[in-house]
Amino acid sequence: MNSSKRYLITAALPYANGLKHIGHLAGAYLPADIYVRYLKAQKREVVFVCGSDEHGTAIPIQAKKEGTTAQAIIDKYHPIIKQNFEDLSIDFDIYHRTSAPLHHKTAQAFFKKLNDNGDLEIKETEQYFDEAAQTFLADRFIKGTCPNCGFEEAFGDQCEKCGTSLSPELLINPVSTLSGNPPIKKLTKHWYLPLNKHEDWLREWILETHKSDWKTNVIGQCKSWLDGGLQPRAVTRDLDWGVKVPVEGADGKVLYVWFDAPIGYISATKQYCLDNGMDADLLWKDKDTKLVHFIGKDNIVFHCIIFPIMLKLYGDILPDNVPANEFVNLEGDKMSTSRNWKLEMQDYIDDFVKKENGGPQLVDALRFYLTTILPENKDSEFMWKGFQDANNNELVSIFGNFVNRSFVLMHKLCKGKVPPLHAALLDTKDQALITDIENAKISIEKHIETYKFRDALFEVIDLARKGNKYMQEKEPWIVVKTLEENPENQRLIDNCLHLCLQLTANLAIFINPFLPNTAQKLCKMMKVVDKMLEWQNGGRIKLLSVGYSLRAPELLFRKIEDEEINAQIEKLKNGVKEVVTGTSNTKASKEAAELVVEKTQIQFEDFAKIDLRVGTIIEAEKIPKADKLLKLQIDLGTEVRTICSGIAAHFSPEEIVGKRVTVVANLAPRKMRGIESNGMILMAENTEGKLVFVNPDDKVENGVSVN
Template sequence: MAKFNRYLITAALPYANGPVHIGHLAGCYLPADIYVRYLRAKKADVKFIGGTDEHGVPITIKAMQENISPQDIVDKYYNIINESFAEMGISFDIFSRTSRPVHHETAADFFLKMYNDGRFEEKESEQYFDEVKQVFLADRYIIGTCPNCGNEKAYGDQCERCGSSLSPEELINPRSALSDAVPVKRKTKHWYMPLQQYEPWLREWLLEGHKEWKNNVYGQCKSWLDNGLQSRAMTRDSNWGVKVPLPNAEGKVLYVWFDAPIGYISATKELTPDWADYWCREDTKLVHFIGKDNIVFHCIIFPAMLKAHGGFVLPENVPANEFLNIEGEKVSTSRNWAVWVHEYVKDFPDQQDVLRYVLCSTAPETKDNDFTWKDFQDRNNNELVAILGNFVNRTMVLMHKLCKGKVPPFHTDVKDDKDDAVLAVLQNAKQEIEDALENFRFRDALQAMMNVAREGNRYLQEKQPWILAKTPELQEQHQALIDNCLHLCLQLTANLAIFCNPFLPFTARKICHMLKVVDRMLEWENAGSLKLVSVGYSLRPPELLFKKIEDEQVAAQVEKLRAGLKPSSTANAEPAAPAAASAPAAPQKPEIQFDDFAKLDLRVGTILQAEKVEKADKLLKLLVDIGTEKRTVVSGIAMHFRPEEIVGKQVTLVANLAPRKMRGIESQGMILMAEDNGKLVFVNPAEAVSPGSGVS
């Protein structure tokens, strides 16, 4: 951390067209908040920037659906989103909006500087136009029949039934979503950024300079660069957004993915007059927290914009997470398959830290992960209640019972090896948590914190002060041993407040309240100390940090989730098959001997690149890192996965399979897959492991 004098942390700007759900929290907002709270505890100069993205097609579509203005939409959802984050303890220094004047001015100036420096190309192209509404149509405003599955309500950019990425030209019988009229092609002029000109610089800055980035981020960026960048339009035909600041640009606005990341800059301007210190000085560490669907925009397009403009720092890291599924299914806001944050805080008042803990424990750091209400219950009851809450409560109860409610002294003349080991536990935990947080491994950091509580329970159980005080005579005889045990348990409790503060801030403050210490104790320099609570100091009565979650509460949430599920928006979507209709398992193959199996060399690999094989609908060409080398593998999975979806994923590879040429490409191995009702699933380790790890 020494080379940076300040930190600028951003979290992706959510569209203000609906509330936020727990997938949003797990994807970027919770890890960002954990990291920022840790930096603040270290007394770093840090600004945490957030806000809502209030331009773009999703906003106008939502307004059209609700028959109100786009401004009404963004006003409504900004308030809901802002309140949801505040209630969950996401501690932004500012939560701004891209509809504010400071943003419009900043984005327009940014564009104008690039325009005056000759950074854009002016191009004319033909786009769909609605002659009834007299507007050019964005891709989402065009509906037609999907050429792949026959869905008659596919959008111009994607079919929501089969998941295919589309362009308006691919739709059969396209029509306008605004008027149902058949659109026509008309010429329109836009300003394009020639991204291909920045490829050499991006390769040096990103691929050579940031090999430490997460595999999923690095791999996806490398795949894009290897496939070649193209000029991209930075303006759109619309009346909603930041207006293009040029003459003769009536009805044109900045492309939402041009203006949205500039929102980080405008929000910082709004926050502090010293905004340039955070954006323009080389000793600032800029970190973007995002979900995997935003990787390309934050790692390629926005850095290219900053480079083209000049004068801005570039991101030091972009620790993007994968997606969080719910009860085994992908989140779908259109079908209401989501756990909404504003509803959670109403259903589970004062239990924000439970959700923070569960989402961090199961964070999709290296692969998509699943949230279930049963796991939510188990982690609360078996970990928060039974481990962390149990240790703190037992310590406080025994202190009041056996030490008259005051911090007992520590008697060095009767200390033993178990007492000495407590300090080692704290010092090791501090180092483990620091190392994990500095490298964006939040699950590991949380586990290290919980291990301190586990050690506290083990130490308390070994010492058993309640046995030493079974009778008044025994207590008098062993009071020094009792004092030592509870003194150290209270110091452990205070350290737990420091360690858990980035993850569970509400819990940390409850502990501080019971110990009658000020929040200043939570500063990181105090972690590992055995002098956090003063001898002879009276402490408050114990209060439970967590309470059990009952089966009825979980059942109610599952029922609420399923009852709120809306049918697919596609008119002719097939009904889901009942669970009982699962395909039968494949028959077992002939028996083999162990020696036959032992011949296989199975290794875990990480997909670094993925691209379609030309003129082969079913084949993807993969570059797989197996630790000792990088292998090219041709796999018949193109009908099941898009290349950009699988970059960064870990797979199991048959590494000693004889090479085989497929479509002129030598395939150096085979990826293991499982098939479930026609759906292919990667066979991979439950936790991320080093590439090249053997499978036995």
């Protein structure tokens, strides 16, 4: 167990230039919230900070798109994003904003200390300048022809059509987006942070000190940067939007957003401490504080190399861990605002949470599915059918089913009260369940402490699965029929339901970091206060007192119907069609139509990542309580793979044994109904809506690659 006195947890500051999608939620905010809820259940001292990043060129660019001011943009999106997080039960201790006067003061003081100490360098360089607008141009305010694909509307930092990273110098025929005129090169002075002077200690700190406890993707990206050699990086830029540079000779200059934004963690902490009578320096300067940054992979360099340099120079603590996640794709494609291929938090809230049959249970349904697909080591995939299956087959059929059966039988067979436990009659099945409860706590703790939230949640659901199996083996509804002949058998019923109810109380504790609304509902049903959810209570079987009456059962979750899922898939497709055809009524969508790439168009490099192999189905069986799933054993020549496939409605197990199939062999493993599925078989849908196999030639051997 970690011995830190206090914890300071940060989640990446989202740009307040538009709505945020569920990929953002899964990347940084949900895992951070899970971790913080766990720490608080442990009664550890923890502060969880976040806030809107309201500077940088993204804000004035969005203002230009919407025909308004930068201030109006941040004032519009900051409260929406903040409310989205609250609606999805992301519980920050403070959600601040970098436009706040306290942040400007904090960022300026940070810059001034580094500058006064001689930690910054001043250089003159040539940059693009718009003579008509009389301003230097940020990369995003320059457009031209992409040298890679020939797209004529490429930005100075990236081509939105082919995705190539660019610099303004690479554009063909560059023009200013402000005036439409070709820019000129003009000398300008800027302050730089000489990253190259810090390579030695960074290499030791990252590649030696943290090589065993940081994620491999984080270590790998940092090593790549260090091996390539660090270069001085500008900390100021010519812009009229941002934190003003607080030194003479810096008129018209602001702090670069990459320098300004992470200081937002410090200013947010200061505001929280001011509001709660605490000392911010104790959090940021005391070595007994454990600082953890939750971010997406695009922020690794800033949080593992650049910000630590800043912190070390300023005299603050360094992060203990930076558990960065990869990206979440949507229905087989990268999320894209310009192509309208996205699922925004606001959309989910409107379509599910705020509906008549929505509410907190649908908040937890999203949190559950996103946790099961968290991109902890590689990019993952949000699939609407996957969301439906996770909710219906795991939350409803396993977790909710166990709790509901326990309560129904308790009311029916034990007069609505917690029955006694007759220790002398405990058998091996009873003892095994008690051991399972104790072991689950240990395993869940281990996984959460090491930021393996997917594995931790699996342990919770697996414990509920074991509860269902235990109850099925004990069959109290059968035992009750023997009471007239043998009244002593009531004690067997008592033991079964006593343990099932104690397991329910443990499930409330264990599920709380992941599904807080479900935990609260369980507390209500058990008539216990929130104190029971403290982590120290987990693993025990004396949480509910004998003779204590419990409320009638309430369904924890509802099934999500096919119609709801089909509507979302259709909505997604229609959104893309609107952008492609330019029929969307919004100004932003019409502008985006010029940049859209059809979903079917991918780069060869994307296709080359897919490993397609020929295989033969050698075994097939139905998965209990999963109407759509078959468990397949597929011979791939050098190995036999277990793959779960949602084809049970179209094929019986007997008719597909011996079928040749094409398998996506390098798909990330996913646990389905407790079974780890390692791959996916390719299917097609005919005009009648029937699935058919994509069969390779029988002459092709198993394991051969499909090119």
